[in-house]
Amino acid sequence: MIVTEANRIANIKEYYFVKKLQQVRQMQSDGLDVINFGIGSPDLSPPNEVLKALTEASERNIDGYQPYTGRKELREAMVQWYRRTYGVSLQSDTDILPLMGSKEGIMHLSMAFLNEGDQVLIPNPAYPAYTSVSKIVGADIVYYELSDETNWYPDLEALAKQDLTKVKMMWVNYPHMPTGTPPKKEVFEKLVAFAKEKEILICHDNPYSLVLNKQQPLSIFSVDGAFDVAVELNSLSKSHNMAGWRVGMLAGHKSYIQSALKVKSNMDSGMYYGIQHAAIQALQTEETWHIQRNEIYTQRKKLVYKLLDILDCTYNQEQVGMFVWAKPKKQRDISQWLDQLLEQKHIFITPGKIFGSNGEDYIRLSLCVDKENIQKAIDRF
Numbered sequence: 001m002i003v004t005e006a007n008r009i010a011n012i013k014e015y016y017f018v019k020k021l022q023q024v025r026q027m028q029s030d031g032l033d034v035i036n037f038g039i040g041s042p043d044l045s046p047p048n049e050v051l052k053a054l055t056e057a058s059e060r061n062i063d064g065y066q067p068y069t070g071r072k073e074l075r076e077a078m079v080q081w082y083r084r085t086y087g088v089s090l091q092s093d094t095d096i097l098p099l100m101g102s103k104e105g106i107m108h109l110s111m112a113f114l115n116e117g118d119q120v121l122i123p124n125p126a127y128p129a130y131t132s133v134s135k136i137v138g139a140d141i142v143y144y145e146l147s148d149e150t151n152w153y154p155d156l157e158a159l160a161k162q163d164l165t166k167v168k169m170m171w172v173n174y175p176h177m178p179t180g181t182p183p184k185k186e187v188f189e190k191l192v193a194f195a196k197e198k199e200i201l202i203c204h205d206n207p208y209s210l211v212l213n214k215q216q217p218l219s220i221f222s223v224d225g226a227f228d229v230a231v232e233l234n235s236l237s238k239s240h241n242m243a244g245w246r247v248g249m250l251a252g253h254k255s256y257i258q259s260a261l262k263v264k265s266n267m268d269s270g271m272y273y274g275i276q277h278a279a280i281q282a283l284q285t286e287e288t289w290h291i292q293r294n295e296i297y298t299q300r301k302k303l304v305y306k307l308l309d310i311l312d313c314t315y316n317q318e319q320v321g322m323f324v325w326a327k328p329k330k331q332r333d334i335s336q337w338l339d340q341l342l343e344q345k346h347i348f349i350t351p352g353k354i355f356g357s358n359g360e361d362y363i364r365l366s367l368c369v370d371k372e373n374i375q376k377a378i379d380r381f
């Protein structure tokens, strides 16, 4: 190539799954029956009413550009969903911004708040996009350690002893991916106090709050004063089986929302009307639908535990969300072992190290595999 790429992406790796899933697809097209525990893309359908709403809306021939801030009725549906789900009050005109999936919000927030050389706190382990996007915007990453010893919660006292004068933003995510650690109000309270003292913007990423969560779903805004120092990303991808539809939202104080909107409105030109219309329907989904979805995941999880027992792994049964995080008892080169499992048993499992160095001794299995296939994986041993 005669043109070199920009410095800002020089040390960004292609997303792990892009390459690995190519290999899985190649194996499948070679006729191998690969069971894929890798990616968290729901295989179940959204509620029927949502599908109907999309069909209905598509017949209305509303094909023009849509508002950058989403339609008013969508913002209102989001605000009502926040009230019902989390007991949190937001203003539909100012405090909520519909997004095309929450992943794009990671970029908007980073572009809106991080200058080159600013520091950003990122959990280790974590969703890899926080790191990649921070690198793209030229921010300096400071990882904060999460580990088994602290039950995968941050040690804020230890963190407060570090020099944090250059830190502007902190990524937080509970229920935590990949470890399945549930949110705790007390942890959120400490985080908000910490952020106030250190003048840091907390970006709480909350896409898993409705999946296998045994407690009342929690928003960071359930903590008094959080509105001053925190924003929250949310998503219908996992909670409503709508990953491919790309519907998410950013909630927070209007000044933070306005900054994110400055970026977003220069990056896209709104979300298709039909998807907004169907998302409104999704946000009104009855509790019974969520219970049924969780029942399916619960049954799958039991089978995944069986598989993990065969693989001689330990795992915490209090985990929530759409994955199971597990630790092989035997010390081994995990990537090599998982490559062997893929080649010999045609089972694909994600190595924990892709989420950060603290994930090195772990593996992650997605629950987006039906019972028959999990059983098939078990039968291969």
Ligand SMILES: Cc1ncc(COP(=O)(O)O)c(C=O)c1O
Pocket: 040, 100, 101, 102, 103, 104, 127, 173, 177, 205, 207, 234, 235, 236, 237, 243, 247, 248
């Ligand atoms: C922690 C976390 N945040 C954000 C996302 C992005 O979700 P979406 O862009 O589909 O809303 C994911 C997806 O896997 C995730 O695991």
